[in-house]
Amino acid sequence: xxxxxxxxxxxxxxxxxxxxxxxxxxxxxxxxxxxxxxxxxxxxxxxxxxxxxxxxxxxxxxxxxxxxxxxxxxxxxxxxxxxxxxxxxxxxxxxxxxxxxxxxxxxxxxxx
Amino acid sequence: xxxxxxxxxxxxxxxxxxxxxxxxxxxxxxxxxxxxxxxxxxxxxxxxxxxxxxxxxxxxxxxxxxxxxxxxxxxxxxxxxxxxxxxxxxxxxxxxxxxxxxxxxxxxxx
Numbered sequence: 001x002x003x004x005x006x007x008x009x010x011x012x013x014x015x016x017x018x019x020x021x022x023x024x025x026x027x028x029x030x031x032x033x034x035x036x037x038x039x040x041x042x043x044x045x046x047x048x049x050x051x052x053x054x055x056x057x058x059x060x061x062x063x064x065x066x067x068x069x070x071x072x073x074x075x076x077x078x079x080x081x082x083x084x085x086x087x088x089x090x091x092x093x094x095x096x097x098x099x100x101x102x103x104x105x106x107x108x109x110x111x112x
Numbered sequence: 113x114x115x116x117x118x119x120x121x122x123x124x125x126x127x128x129x130x131x132x133x134x135x136x137x138x139x140x141x142x143x144x145x146x147x148x149x150x151x152x153x154x155x156x157x158x159x160x161x162x163x164x165x166x167x168x169x170x171x172x173x174x175x176x177x178x179x180x181x182x183x184x185x186x187x188x189x190x191x192x193x194x195x196x197x198x199x200x201x202x203x204x205x206x207x208x209x210x211x212x213x214x215x216x217x218x219x220x221x222x
Contacts, residue, residue, distance in 0.1 A: 033210075042116075042200055042212035043156065056209060091155060100146045100202070101210070103155040 002026065004104035006092050012110045018080035021107045024073065025094030031055075033101065034067055034077050035091040043091055049075060082111045115139065116203050118213035126221050131188040133216050135201030138182070145177055145184045146202040149195075150215065156200055159186070191220045 005024040013019050025032045030051050035043035046065065048056040052072040060067070064083070069075040079086055089108050093101035118135050125131045133147075144163045148156035162168045162175040162184065174187040184203075188195055198215040205211060 035212075040214075042214045044212070045210065048209075100148075100158040100161050101156075102158070106155050 006104035016081040020078045023075045023092030029094035031095045033093045036088045038088045087111045115211035116213040121217040124219045131191045133186040136183045137203045139205045142203045142205045144204040147186045148200040150198045
């Protein structure tokens with residue numbers, strides 16, 4: 001089966017600019033997650049979707065981050081405006097019931 | 113207290129030795145436990161998961177779970193240089209929330 005697709009792989013932006021990331025999960029996986037992984041740390045959950053509904057967004061900085069999964073398949077994560085501390089790898093993962101996550105290759109964001 | 117705690121390492125073992133990685137968690141209601149391997153610059157990849165107390169073996173890897181003591185460990189037998197990576201422990205708590213530890217860096221010395 002095809003894996004979790006993410007794009008772009010790399011992005012460099014200036015602070016206060018906006019950026020968007022895209023994710024297409026494994027076909028049939030209802031649960032989709034966005035994680036932020038800062039260098040040297042474990043992944044931190046930003047938002048969890050079940051189909052097109054939000055299950056958990058308690059750690060999403062809602063003043064600048066937004067995410068949607070309108071048709072219950074692919075998803076976008078947006079940051080507007082970006083801050084220096086947003087520099088990280090943004091990982092998308094999907095999950096079938098009872099299994100562990102399958103991660104995409106991630107988007108490495110550098111804010112300068 | 114962090115939800116999931118791991119020693120950051122680095123942990124160094126000689127080739128052929130057993131590497132032991134440990135993880136503790138805070139929520140007694142946690143239901144499932146996962147070990148991921150992450151090579152530098154790559155995404156985490158699932159090694160194995162365990163739900164029940166005791167040991168679960170998969171090739172050179174053995175996961176051990178002790179719910180009473182709230183710890184889960186990963187043993188890697190016959191360690192190879194290709195096992196050098198960061199190992200992330202993830203815990204599926206009640207409410208279907210996953211928490212990751214900060215990872216343990218393992219280096220296998222040839």
